[in-house]
Amino acid sequence: MARVLFVTSRLPFPPREGHQLRSWHVLKGLAARHEVTLLSFTRLDDDADAAEEMREHLAGLETFPIASERSKLALAWSLLRSAVTREPFVSTKYASRAMQARIAELARNADVVHFDMLPLMRYADAVPAGVPVVYNAHNVEHVLLATRARLHGHPLVRRFLDSQLPRLLGFERRACVRAKLVLACSTTDAEQLRTLAPGTRVEVVPNGVDLDGNRPAATANGRQKAKLVFVGQMGWFPNRDGIDWFLHDIFPRIVAARPDAEFVLVGKADGLDVPAEVASHVT
Known part of the structure; x- marks a missing residue:
């Protein structure tokens, strides 16, 4: 049984949106076979009470607020920090000394550290040498940003997104290089990540669906509606x-x-x- 330190950008339970669904089912699958400790940021709309249900699956659970969501000053600082450095805003908004310190402390006794989503790879350097890092790539983020920048209708927003693209591209490449293993959602994503960072080990773990919980009911005549x-x-x-x-x-x-x-x-x-x-x- 391995000791897994699992880090998420928001509480994965209850799974109400796409990235929570992937995070929760990967987390639950690991916890069924290994000792998993979860460190999670919390969004303003996270259900902290319902999240307590996760504890029965975990060796430990600790939460951290996202300062930039709770303070305009913190948000402004995150934007400024991105503007004057090569770090993208999607990363600076998750800056937390408390999270950094806790990862550094717990990773010393972990067999593997799993960072769920790209922004959290900002903490990969807190993991001691010799402890493998896994990066769960929910998306190929620079591709999404490039598309959004191209299609956005507001020129000022488009300019901001364009300024973020080289920062995000470099950050995503460094994240892939730093990780011992990258998990992709599809073969298309996997190929794009291998192109971004040649030599990176990328494995596909596709998103699934709870068939029992989402099976459509048959109509009275046995014919399924379209x-x-x-x-x-x-x-x-x-x-x-x-x-x-x-x-x-x-x-x-x-x-x-x-x-x-x-x-x-x-x-x-x-x-x-x-x-x-x-x-x-x-x-």
């Missing part, structure tokens, strides 16, 4: 971009072939542009 469900918040750019493409380019073809088709969008979708030709099929 219903598609997407779960995700439109506040995250890749989700909105993907759904916009699906609704305009793909779903009209589905409706043409199956007039009973229904698309159910679960999550915040304020301002989503739904084409008139399929609007009656979208809820």
Whole structure:
């Protein structure tokens, strides 16, 4: 049984969004076979009481606030720090001396340290030499940022995103080089990460789904309705971009072939542009 120090950017339980789902199921799978201690930042909307349910799976659980979410001064400092250094804002916003110190202390007795998501790799240097580091790459972040910068409609936001791109690209490359093992969500992501940092060991651990918890109920006549469900918040750019493409380019073809088709969008979708030709099929 290995001693695993697992570090997350927000409480992974209850899993209510994409990255929590991946984090929680990887964490729970490891905890079933190993001794896992979790150090987690907490977001303002995290459910601290429900997170106590995680303790039965863990050897230890400690939480740390994200200062930049609780203080405008801390947020301004994070932005300034990114502007005057080569570190991207997605990393500086998670700066915490308390987290740094705790990782350095606990990593001395760990067999492996797992950093869940790119920003947390800022703490990889706190891990003693000889203790392997695993980086769980939920995305290829520089690719997402480049796409967002290209498509964003506001020129000032686009300028800021463009300024962040070289910082993020370098940070992501250094993270891959530092890690003993990088976990990717798909073969496409894996190839992009290997191209970014040649020689990096990248293994694919695909995202899954709880089939028992998400199995559709059969209708009375045994025929399944032509219903598609997407779960995700439109506040995250890749989700909105993907759904916009699906609704305009793909779903009209589905409706043409199956007039009973229904698309159910679960999550915040304020301002989503739904084409008139399929609007009656979208809820």
